[in-house]
Amino acid sequence: MTTLFLKSFILAFAGSVAPAMVLNIEKRLLHWAGLCGALGYCIALAVNPFSDSLSVAQIFTGTVAVGLYSELMARRLKSPATVFCIPGIIPLVPGVSAYQTMQSLVANNIQEASAYAVNTIFKAFAIAFGIMIVSAVFRFLGKIRKKQYIR
Amino acid sequence: MEQGKILDIAIKTGSALLRYGAETYRVEDTITRICGSYGLTCEAFVLPTGIIVSLEGENGISSICKRISSRTVDLARISYLNNLSRKIAMEAPEYDEVMEELNRINELNRYSKPAIIACSAFTAFIYVTLFGGNLVEALFAFLIGIILGILRLIFSKSSSFPFIEYFAGGFVAGILSWLLTLAAPQVNPYIIITGAVVNMLPGVALTNGIRDLLYGDIVSGLARIGEALMVVAVVAAGTGIGLTLLFIGGPV
Numbered sequence: 565m566t567t568l569f570l571k572s573f574i575l576a577f578a579g580s581v582a583p584a585m586v587l588n589i590e591k592r593l594l595h596w597a598g599l600c601g602a603l604g605y606c607i608a609l610a611v612n613p614f615s616d617s618l619s620v621a622q623i624f625t626g627t628v629a630v631g632l633y634s635e636l637m638a639r640r641l642k643s644p645a646t647v648f649c650i651p652g653i654i655p656l657v658p659g660v661s662a663y664q665t666m667q668s669l670v671a672n673n674i675q676e677a678s679a680y681a682v683n684t685i686f687k688a689f690a691i692a693f694g695i696m697i698v699s700a701v702f703r704f705l706g707k708i709r710k711k712q713y714i715r
Numbered sequence: 716m717e718q719g720k721i722l723d724i725a726i727k728t729g730s731a732l733l734r735y736g737a738e739t740y741r742v743e744d745t746i747t748r749i750c751g752s753y754g755l756t757c758e759a760f761v762l763p764t765g766i767i768v769s770l771e772g773e774n775g776i777s778s779i780c781k782r783i784s785s786r787t788v789d790l791a792r793i794s795y796l797n798n799l800s801r802k803i804a805m806e807a808p809e810y811d812e813v814m815e816e817l818n819r820i821n822e823l824n825r826y827s828k829p830a831i832i833a834c835s836a837f838t839a840f841i842y843v844t845l846f847g848g849n850l851v852e853a854l855f856a857f858l859i860g861i862i863l864g865i866l867r868l869i870f871s872k873s874s875s876f877p878f879i880e881y882f883a884g885g886f887v888a889g890i891l892s893w894l895l896t897l898a899a900p901q902v903n904p905y906i907i908i909t910g911a912v913v914n915m916l917p918g919v920a921l922t923n924g925i926r927d928l929l930y931g932d933i934v935s936g937l938a939r940i941g942e943a944l945m946v947v948a949v950v951a952a953g954t955g956i957g958l959t960l961l962f963i964g965g966p967v
Contacts, residue, residue, distance in 0.1 A: 576845070578841050579842060579845060582838040582841065583914060584790065585834040586831055587919075588792070590790070590791045643797070644737075644797050646736075646790070647790045650918065651790075654913070655845065659845075659909045659913060660846050660909070662916075670958045689925075692921055696925055696926060
């Protein structure tokens, strides 16, 4: 169990840092973005460590963690939240369901392909809504406190 | 400061933000705040493909329209531009000072080309492992990742048709992974493809699109989601066509 989490943590960390460098992140924020992805992925995994691929609920929980981390770090490190949450959600991207979709499409198995495609789209929307809910809460709190700066 | 110069600062900062992948509400907010910090009221209308700003001052109403033809994601520049706009909103600095800072941000270096290619290959390697592939599959994905990284750099320079880069990437990933399975029959080509195209998936466009919808920018939100879906479709079509071309002689 510990090795599973350790392995996932390291993979997700590297899996956020490498794409973040392609997206030209500042060097001082590189490890913070990596931590964001590793945290989100490990929390998603902690919901159900025995599943082969992440379910919608797991992805949603992971994304909410990513969103919270990004909003808090944005205030601490004086950088927009997007800088952390874009690399952070990459490990949660529904890659496995995407490749199952592709596999069934090429095998001309349209019924199976459409089931996998719906699953993939649902997971992608779970990511987007997870980020959205957190940023909506923070925006609401920000409006209450009437902060004058742009986040 | 003259009204024209204020408008110039606002549109240059706003269009730079939009070009480097900021959300619509952030661009509108930035433009409004910049004009507000110089004591003028303005109205900004931002779409993913262009900006319209109209400013009301003592010289009457002036407005400007700026077309944005290409959008990339550049997290460092978004961060610097955000700090700059915060500085403008607080201190209202002189025109030359702002222009100097904007030029400095525009001329910032990206990571070196070999580093970007290595990162793209490394991403493919990691995601194949994360999706449950073995070491051989991960190494194959690494090779394809290098080629995709080079392809992206070539196409990003000459982008006459914005989606060609994604189509070519998917096509190459599809054909190469299948050719590699001929060399080593026990590997699964689909897991290699999925790992290799993670770099091209439009996660940013999709989340930004849904954020825009949330903040009430319906038009930009739908446009960005449309762009994201188009990218997915193009990548999938590329891989699908690449794979089915190899199936022409019957199933392998």
